[in-house]
Amino acid sequence: MKPIQFELFEPADTKEKRSKLGHAHIAYQQASSILTDGKGALKSFDYTLNPYSGCSFACSYCYAAFFTRSEEEQNNWGYWVRVKENALQLLMKHRKAPMINKSIYMSSATDPYQPLERELELTRSLVQELVKYHQVRLVVQTRSPLVTRDIDLFKQFEAIQVNMSITTDSEEVRKTFEPVCSSINARLKAIREVQEAGINTCISLSPLLPVENATTFAQRLLETGAKKYYIQGFHFSKTKFVSGTREEALKLIQKTDWSDRKFNETLETLRAYLPNLKQLT
Template sequence: MKLELQVKDIISKSILTPAKGALEGFSHSLNPYAGCAFGCKYCYVRQLPVSLYREEEWGTWVDIKTNAAALLRKELIKARKKGPVTLFMSSSTDPYQPIEFKTKLTRSLLEVMLEDLPDFLFVQARSPLVKRDVDLFKQFGNRIRVSMTIETDKEEIRKAFSPSAPPIPARMKAIQEITEAGIPTQATIAPLLPCSKEFPKKLKQIANRVVLDDFWMGDGSRGKRTEKLEIRKIYERMGMEKWYNPHAYKVVLKMLQEELGHVELLVSQKGFQPGEQ
């Protein structure tokens, strides 16, 4: 049974966090919310302090950082004094999860950025709601990339690993519309989940580039974090153990190389860098 989502307004002390680890190419990460209603089973944030020191289960709570826009206005000025400002939004929440329909908090952050344009903004989402803000994305010119996570093309697989996240066809349609609006985009297969042979073809028309990552390259611990989350059991339950393997991505990579043609293809961390590659 799905637990009811606990939503709370909070006052945050800061909004820009110095980027590190896999995001070290960026100056800061930016999370408008704490917690995430999508609650993906493989989400590595489950093992970070923000989740560990909380009684409620990851995926059942969201804190709204109500003062995020005011903080951002101030912190952007400070950050700019120290060098280029390259933002990753978001690293430990989805900036376009359902509560964003009502709060428009992420949208308000984009509006603040447009007053004082950062050198680069990377928007990472799993939700079709992201297309609502196309009008604002357009004003960033080439200082933005919008990335949609599309881990698989199979709905039954998506439902096994992230039952509360939006359906894959809706995500594909949304990123295609954003691409067609002339905004730099990315279809992000991360983490790679079992998929069909048609997956590369489906991705070809919908984004300017495709990025492939898996648990072993992308979880920051060569797969140990994923092992602790017992993701292996989901593969076993579904009889898909052969996909739970650090070499499985190579098969999909080859298919993507053969299919994508002019569409740029990057692997793991190279697909999460600010600016033109």
């Protein structure tokens, strides 16, 4: 087992902290808590866990942007990340009363495997703490192939599921709505690797963006071996956009004629192929 990297949380004067990664500015904070009671759409979970605030993936439709603390943060969504640098210490406080069989959703308002995680390994330290001292029921939500790095830890859980967001079969669409994210092929390969390691997987088609070929898309999804899928429609007229991509998105929606009719036709094709496809409202 890889040792927990306590050096991540050394005082600022003993470890130089990165202030920027790619387009995103990085800040560090002392969080007051690391676990939040599940509520709303996630009320079936005991807790949600977010190692970071903000997310450098900068998906143009991200709902999390509209739960930020200020209009400035919302307008600059995708260009800032705050590291909860005391997250591990906060989680360690729960050792006195282990959270045996509690359910945790990671994460509800950030991606725990966004680019900064590759070098910080903050999420990894939290997963290691959970499996060693708590044996919770964990759901990991991500769109990053980096999640495969932690397969060794995932395999130690008695109850775990890794969800991979794959919202389209088109690289043109992906580059318009999710320009900083990994390619579709990379995500398909990653979730297949997780599944082949004997870990429960689910593919999130939410929101479903324009699809070029529903039949081929369904076949590619099936090849991952994932056993669960959930899907949600994309309502352009009701969606707020961040990261300055609204005009490009509008042009693409018009080009692909991605209407409710087109979505429903795609949905029916996917249902014919995919087992356990659940539609979210």
